[in-house]
Amino acid sequence: MSIKFAILVALSENPKSGYDVAKHFDQSVGFFWHARHSQVYRELGKLRDNGLAVSEEIEQSGKPNRIVFTITDSGREALLKWSREPTEPMEIKDDFLVQLYGIENIDIQGLRANLTLRLESHGDRHAQYAAKHQALENGGTLADLGHQLALEVGMRWEREWEDWCTIALERLSAKAISKLANVVPIGSKTRGNAA
Amino acid sequence: MSIKFAILVALSENPKSGYDVAKHFDQSVGFFWHARHSQVYRELGKLRDNGLAVSEEIEQSGKPNRIVFTITDSGREALLKWSREPTEPMEIKDDFLVQLYGIENIDIQGLRANLTLRLESHGDRHAQYAAKHQALENGGTLADLGHQLALEVGMRWEREWEDWCTIALERLSAKAISKLANVVPIGSKTRGNAA
DNA sequence: GCGTTCATGTAACCTGTTACATGATTCT
DNA sequence: AGAATCATGTAACAGGTTACATGAACGC
Numbered sequence: 172m173s174i175k176f177a178i179l180v181a182l183s184e185n186p187k188s189g190y191d192v193a194k195h196f197d198q199s200v201g202f203f204w205h206a207r208h209s210q211v212y213r214e215l216g217k218l219r220d221n222g223l224a225v226s227e228e229i230e231q232s233g234k235p236n237r238i239v240f241t242i243t244d245s246g247r248e249a250l251l252k253w254s255r256e257p258t259e260p261m262e263i264k265d266d267f268l269v270q271l272y273g274i275e276n277i278d279i280q281g282l283r284a285n286l287t288l289r290l291e292s293h294g295d296r297h298a299q300y301a302a303k304h305q306a307l308e309n310g311g312t313l314a315d316l317g318h319q320l321a322l323e324v325g326m327r328w329e330r331e332w333e334d335w336c337t338i339a340l341e342r343l344s345a346k347a348i349s350k351l352a353n354v355v356p357i358g359s360k361t362r363g364n365a366a
Numbered sequence: 367m368s369i370k371f372a373i374l375v376a377l378s379e380n381p382k383s384g385y386d387v388a389k390h391f392d393q394s395v396g397f398f399w400h401a402r403h404s405q406v407y408r409e410l411g412k413l414r415d416n417g418l419a420v421s422e423e424i425e426q427s428g429k430p431n432r433i434v435f436t437i438t439d440s441g442r443e444a445l446l447k448w449s450r451e452p453t454e455p456m457e458i459k460d461d462f463l464v465q466l467y468g469i470e471n472i473d474i475q476g477l478r479a480n481l482t483l484r485l486e487s488h489g490d491r492h493a494q495y496a497a498k499h500q501a502l503e504n505g506g507t508l509a510d511l512g513h514q515l516a517l518e519v520g521m522r523w524e525r526e527w528e529d530w531c532t533i534a535l536e537r538l539s540a541k542a543i544s545k546l547a548n549v550v551p552i553g554s555k556t557r558g559n560a561a
Numbered sequence: 562g563c564g565t566t567c568a569t570g571t572a573a574c575c576t577g578t579t580a581c582a583t584g585a586t587t588c589t
Numbered sequence: 590a591g592a593a594t595c596a597t598g599t600a601a602c603a604g605g606t607t608a609c610a611t612g613a614a615c616g617c
Contacts, residue, residue: 173461174604180468190568203463210605212570234613235568247471254472258461258480260487260527266368266453268398268519273375274512276442277449285453292455311546317469320534324463327530331522332455339515352506369576385596405577407598429585430596 175223177204178214179242179250182224186241189215199318202300202325215240223249283343290336297329370418372399373409374437374445377419381436384410394513397495397520410435418444478538485531492524 181187181195192215193208195201206214218224223246229237267285270277304322307315341347376382376390387410388403390396401409413419418441424432462480465472499517502510536542 172603173464176461176468177464180464180471183468183471188568189570200464200467203458203460203467205457205459206604207606208568209570209572209607213605231568234566235611237568250468250471251473254465255476255479257483258465260462260484260491261458261460262400263398263456263520263523264400265398265456265519266371267455268516269368269372269375269395270449270453271512271516272395272398273371273378273445275509276375276378276445278446281450284450288452289455296455313543313546314470316537316543316546317466320530320537321463321466323533324460324527324530325458327526328458328523331526332519335515335519335522338518342511342515348508348511351508351511367575383596384598401576402578403596404579404598404600408576426596429594430583432596 174204174206174210174214175218176250176253177201177206178211178218179223179246182240182242183247183250186239188237188239190237192240199303203321218246222246279343279348283340286336286340286343290333290340293329293332293336297326297333300325300329369399369401369405369409370413371445371448372396372401373406373413374418374441377413377435377437378442378445381434383432383434385432387435394498398516413441417441474538474543478535481531481535481538485528485535488524488527488531492521492528495520495524 177196177200178192181192181200187195189208189212193206193211196204196206196211215224215226218240219226222243224240224242226238226240229239231237267289270282270285274282300322304319304326307319307322372391372395373387376387376395382390384403384407388401388406391399391401391406410419410421413435414421417438419435419437421433421435424434426432462484465477465480469477495517499514499521502514502517
C-alpha cells in the first residue's frame with residue numbers, strides 16, 4: 172500500500188530518475204521505508220501508468236540517458252488524500268526476538284554473539300541518524316521540522332536497543348543464568364516424536 | 367526467511383494445530399512475528415515436507431478434526447543452527463514517518479489526527495505488553511527470562527512512541543508552526559509539469 | 562587490467578494479505 | 590435467529606528480494 176507514497180514523497184521534493192530515487196532511499200525517506208532499485212523501477216512505471224507522475228528522457232553524453240520522473244498535480248492530490256487517512260502503527264517483526272522467545276530451544280552462546288553484534292550496529296545507526304539530525308539544527312523550515320521529528324523516532328529506537336542489548340547481555344550472562352531455577356540444559360528436554 | 371522459525375519456536379513449546387499456531391500468534395511470539403492463518407497452514411505444509419515437523423490427525427466429535435504438528439529432531443536442529451547465525455536488525459518501516467518526511471506536501475491537520483490516534487494505540491499496546499510482562503514477574507525459568515526480555519523491547523518501543531507523539535503534537539501545533547521561518551502554505555509551491 | 566559509479570531494466574521467486582469456501586456447535 | 594468459536598484449507602493478488610543482463614567512463 173505504501174512504497175508508492177514513499178516514492179511520491181521523494182518526487183515531491185524534486186524530479187528524480189529511478190537511480191536517484193534508489194540512492195535517496197539509502198539516505199533519507201528510505202530510513203523509514205526502504206526499497207531496492209528493481210522495485211523502484213517497477214513502481215515508477217505504475218505511477219506513470221496511473222498519471223501520478225510523468226517521465227522525460229534526458230540525453231547525456233558519456234553516461235547512459237536518464238529518465239526523469241516528475242510528480243503531477245494528481246500525484247500531489249493522492250499524497251494529500253493519503254495523509255488524511257489513518258495509518259496503521261508499525262508492527263515489531265524481529266528474528267532476534269523470536270529467538271529470545273524460544274530461548275529454551277536455541278543456542279544461548281549464539282544469542283549472546285548476536286546481542287554483541289546488535290549493540291554495535293544499533294550504535295552505528297544511532298550515530299547516522301544523529302548526524303543527519305544535527306545537520307538540521309539551524310534550519311527553521313517546515314520540511315526541516317518534519318525531517319527532524321522523523322529522525323528523532325529513529326534515534327529513540329536505536330538508543331533503546333542499545334540500552335536493552337547491554338541489559339540483556341547481563342541478564343543472559345552465564346553467571347546470571349546459572350542462578351535461575353529449573354535450568355534445563357540444551358538437549359535434555361523430552362522430544363515429541365509422534366508419527 | 368523466518369516465519370518458518372517463528373512457527374518452529376511455537377511448536378518447540380508443545381505440539382500445535384494450525385489453528386493453535388494462528389491463535390498463539392495473536393498472543394505471544396506473534397507480538398514479534400505475526401502471520402495470518404492462511405500463511406500458517408501453507409508454512410506448516412512446508413515444514414512437514416522438509417521433515418522439520420510431523421503431523422497427525424486427531425478425531426474429535428462435534429468439532430472438525432484437528433491436525434496436530436509436532437517438531438522433529440531435525441526441526442530442533444534447524445532452530446539451533448539458525449540461532450547461531452547473525453540476524454539482521456529490523457528496519458523501521460512506517461507510513462507515518464514517510465508522511466512526516468514529506469510534510470510540505472501533506473495535510474498537517476491529518477497528520478495531527480494521526481498522531482492523536484497513535485498516542486492512543488501505542489498506549490494500549492504498552493498496557494498489553496506490560497500485563498504479559500507482569501504475569502512473568504515471579505517465574506524464574508529460562509523461558510520466563512526470554513519472554514520477559516522480549517516483552518521489554520516491546521514496552522520500550524511503545525513507551526518511546528507515546529513520548530514522541532506527545533512531543534510531536536506540540537511541535538506540530540498551529541501555534542508552533544506559525545512561528546517557523548519560510549512557512550509555505552499547501553498548494554502554493556511551484557509544480558513541475560514536464561511532459 | 563580491475564573495481565566502482567552511473568544507469569537502465571527484466572524474470573523468477575518468496576512472503577504476506579484478502580477473499581472465498583465449508584460446516585457444526587455454543588452462546589445470547 | 591444471529592453471531593461467535595472451532596477448524597480446515599485454497600486462490601488470487603500485492604509487495605519485496607535475488608539474480609540476471611548490459612555497457613560506458615573513471616580512477617587506481
